[in-house]
Amino acid sequence: MVRVGIYGATGYTGLELIRLLRRHAQAQIAWGSSRSYAGQRLSDAFATVDDLPLVDESEADLAAVDAVFCCLPHGVTAPTVRRALAAGVRVLDLSADFRLSAADYQRWYGKAHEAPELLPLAVYGLPELHRERIREARLVACPGCYPTSVILPLYPLRRAGLLAEGQHVIADSKSGVSGAGRSLSLKTHFVEANNNFSAYNIGRRHRHIAEMEQETGLRLTFSPHLLPLNNGILSTIYVSLKPGTHEDELREAFAIYRDEPFARLLPTGKLPTLRHVVGTNLCLIGIQPVDVERGEVVLVSCEDNLLKGASGQAVQNFNIMFGLPETLGLL
């Protein structure tokens, strides 16, 4: 049994972790921390059937755990992560703080990284790309929700050398509102978000572009949109192949996912929908050829932003790190 702690247990990713770990045969939650709800029980604070005493971060006992999930906001995790590592505890960080190089972090987040000495320890926690390094990692930086949905369909094409040179890939993504967290805002007020749909931070403005470009080596235009539903991301991705590339070659490139438990290419003629994946840890990918001569193709990917896009992927990484079956607690 691996003992774990959860920093920031009462945000949406923290609550989802608690729900997943309840069903996990080899993990036991020792504590959850919360700034706002320390001293209460989880079920007092929220409409949930899970229960857990919530402690202040300062009282979280690192000696009682083998690993911690860190669900704190980006920009404030450095002291927590440093302390945990120093105590010999392995860290799964769900913030954006350890996903990028110090230079890229500075560029996209607009300030110097607060723990650059830890960056060499960090592994980008996308198992389909970095499984072996995750196995041994002391610090895993779990990917963002949008990047997971964009990198997984692009990586095999890039790796197989099928993409035209010098192109600008377009990723038009649509996410449920839980991706924006539980902080209150007019934009996520029910009356404003319901029956509504909107684009935001489109072009080259959203910070998740940094991860997408780092992992794929491609240049992207990225357009996130807000869907009137709770969970799920669908990305529609427009790429240019080398002219004359046939669908067979694309499909062959995806053979690298053949044994992946949670990344899957759908058969010819099928496109994924959110209904396929919500509540699962899957990223499903569909291919829609447009024009073979011109090399035009559209990829569609779907995932649950709180599972494969966040907490589910964190548990997948956890399983890898501790030598457990990778699907434990995730089926």
Place this chain on the structure above:
Amino acid sequence: MVRVGIYGATGYTGLELIRLLRRHAQAQIAWGSSRSYAGQRLSDAFATVDDLPLVDESEADLAAVDAVFCCLPHGVTAPTVRRALAAGVRVLDLSADFRLSAADYQRWYGKAHEAPELLPLAVYGLPELHRERIREARLVACPGCYPTSVILPLYPLRRAGLLAEGQHVIADSKSGVSGAGRSLSLKTHFVEANNNFSAYNIGRRHRHIAEMEQETGLRLTFSPHLLPLNNGILSTIYVSLKPGTHEDELREAFAIYRDEPFARLLPTGKLPTLRHVVGTNLCLIGIQPVDVERGEVVLVSCEDNLLKGASGQAVQNFNIMFGLPETLGLL
């Protein structure tokens, strides 16, 4: 052309008034006031196609208007209403401040009324019950959204003497989220309210009971619930008739609404749904007999909480007060 001002123009009832008055052939908005957005234009602050300069309440020119709609929170309207009346401007107040006697206000709102001297001027603005008094009123207290949906079906039965004595009427009401206004709260955060449904303040706790009992003379148990949609109230009302009362007699009692433009009894066998009424100023009522011998019957009423339940009814009252066709701007 009647010139009007709107205090609290940027809440949901204020915005709905602006939308209605845009189409109103005999009203012209001179100004809207807003605490948070004074100095901006409406279309800068909100996703709306209506436009209006927003002024601070202190700059709202009472000399420029014949009437004001007051969409301020309850408990703070007294100085504003007093000033408007003193300037000879007629007032349509949408708060709860002038709907009750001073004693009932004290009892249900837990503090002394701040302008008891104005209460004798106030008329409860439900046209189906008080049209003649509204016509001459200087101050009309527009009813709450829940009370409108509960009083309109009960009033004819009470008036016709069909109700059993000493009973406790049960009103089980369900409202869209716009009824809770635009103040941010976890309860009305999209992720929390979507796919959810909940009861709140049930029993004898919701303040709207005071209006319902004042206007019907009945004792009520009232259970409000929050629906995952923006607009609309459906009330399911359980009453005991004098045993042996037939559906015909109930229907005959509703003859008093025969010429009403906005209160309507549906034919035998039909019950209203929110889809009938959202976007209209109608309150539709259906009758479901249960057991004639025992006198059991269920009434179902539907309205748009922002229209017949608030701003639409305010415009209806405005039309009555200024001698205009009652349906102007409301069809």
Place this chain on the structure above:
Amino acid sequence: MVRVGIYGATGYTGLELIRLLRRHAQAQIAWGSSRSYAGQRLSDAFATVDDLPLVDESEADLAAVDAVFCCLPHGVTAPTVRRALAAGVRVLDLSADFRLSAADYQRWYGKAHEAPELLPLAVYGLPELHRERIREARLVACPGCYPTSVILPLYPLRRAGLLAEGQHVIADSKSGVSGAGRSLSLKTHFVEANNNFSAYNIGRRHRHIAEMEQETGLRLTFSPHLLPLNNGILSTIYVSLKPGTHEDELREAFAIYRDEPFARLLPTGKLPTLRHVVGTNLCLIGIQPVDVERGEVVLVSCEDNLLKGASGQAVQNFNIMFGLPETLGLL
């Protein structure tokens, strides 16, 4: 490992069973039957990640299973159930066909029962009331979704003798659209049901009243409503207690659920919401006292209509029948 078959595997209750049994450590699905999709694989027909070959009912191999879940429409199950029982296979039926006496079935479903000889075998599958009989049963009639949400809160009060005599209990229930199944209708067309809310079959017309009255011995008025969401039932229940009954006595009556894994009374001052229970097998119950002198109280119960209201409860019964831990596959 218990081998099971599922008749009617592609309706919402069938799909939910497949999802639950995938995670169940002691059950293995041998086959699923489908009239419309026989010969296809589940994942070809639906947006699901589960997979299963679908066979025609005539090809469903009873020798290969220890139990069958029967998710067929009511009125057509008799031959199937009879055949399974004759083959020595234990049956969990999710239709309404074996819940009532022959006389009540005739009265509420308007035709003679087609397998009256099997009725003595059938046990009403509400574990909180009939656990011991379920253990040995060859045929378990799983309760309807509405009845589960109404019987569980009323049963303890009735059993403790706290209810006033001769009363007519009012159950005002609200259900998500999945309760209406996957048959297409204008009422459940997205554009019609979204943003809408409606009452239907209110009074003494809905057939589920029969089960409620059978199990509680009370007379009910029952008003079902359709919520614009997929899963969940909330019932608001109005009862008259013997005058002077205090909340403590009510709470004490619920002590019989103290060790129940899936029926739970919330603490004083708390009411359940759908968000608490959707995705779980729980029925949560809250008490709202109204007037102790008059004996007025409101009960609120919540459940997921596809879980505790259907497929989850079926798995709970399955666990009991086969001597497995009752919560297996349900946490």
Place this chain on the structure above:
Amino acid sequence: MVRVGIYGATGYTGLELIRLLRRHAQAQIAWGSSRSYAGQRLSDAFATVDDLPLVDESEADLAAVDAVFCCLPHGVTAPTVRRALAAGVRVLDLSADFRLSAADYQRWYGKAHEAPELLPLAVYGLPELHRERIREARLVACPGCYPTSVILPLYPLRRAGLLAEGQHVIADSKSGVSGAGRSLSLKTHFVEANNNFSAYNIGRRHRHIAEMEQETGLRLTFSPHLLPLNNGILSTIYVSLKPGTHEDELREAFAIYRDEPFARLLPTGKLPTLRHVVGTNLCLIGIQPVDVERGEVVLVSCEDNLLKGASGQAVQNFNIMFGLPETLGLL
């Protein structure tokens, strides 16, 4: 007063026309036709407060009207339109049957046009492009919902010569479910469409591409998606400008819409959302520059698919045809 008839009055576009014309000071509905509901009144068949006797198409009196709105499915309108024109009645057709040349119709709809002799009479009913020809037209082919949202933002750029040569424009569009009409299907069943989001017919497969290319002279990849809401289309459009084109030049190109009542460019830094436009006849457009050197820009447009995308635009055309103020009944 202009007298009008509505063929196919009970589909979503027909019902929306009825709602609009109720408020229209210069139009009077003489009749509505319906295949399924002939002989009934509108309010008997639907949850609406509008009322109208429904006749069979064969009984629709062309002598009683000056114009007809034709809301029939594509492929079956030829006899109806021919008969109306022969009777001297002007026709506003909302189907796809008169929008394209005979050759394009054959290519995209897969069969020969059934009334090619009428095509020379037809004017494509997008007022911003063809107002003068609409004025005199006997037959106006109202544009599709998606094309309106794609053509209006692209046309000014094309006209001003700002677009790079030989490019493939990408239009990623998202529509509410009412765009799929009221025919029942599993895809539009509430439980399937709610909480879901999906792409369909993406690439070069959707027939609306024909109109888009005809009116803009551009080649497009078009990806429609289905949003879990009733009304609204948002299109995110990716174009390549001539390198070095500045936002000012784009904005200047949109000056041709300066006096348009229903097509509007938002100010710098603002993007439209569905909430801006639902319930209005507006198409709002926003510009998001991405990279001036490379000429990359994203356009976002929003409209209500049943208003500017269908029935509202039809009324706008109607007003133009009959010399009425263009905004009559549409504000």
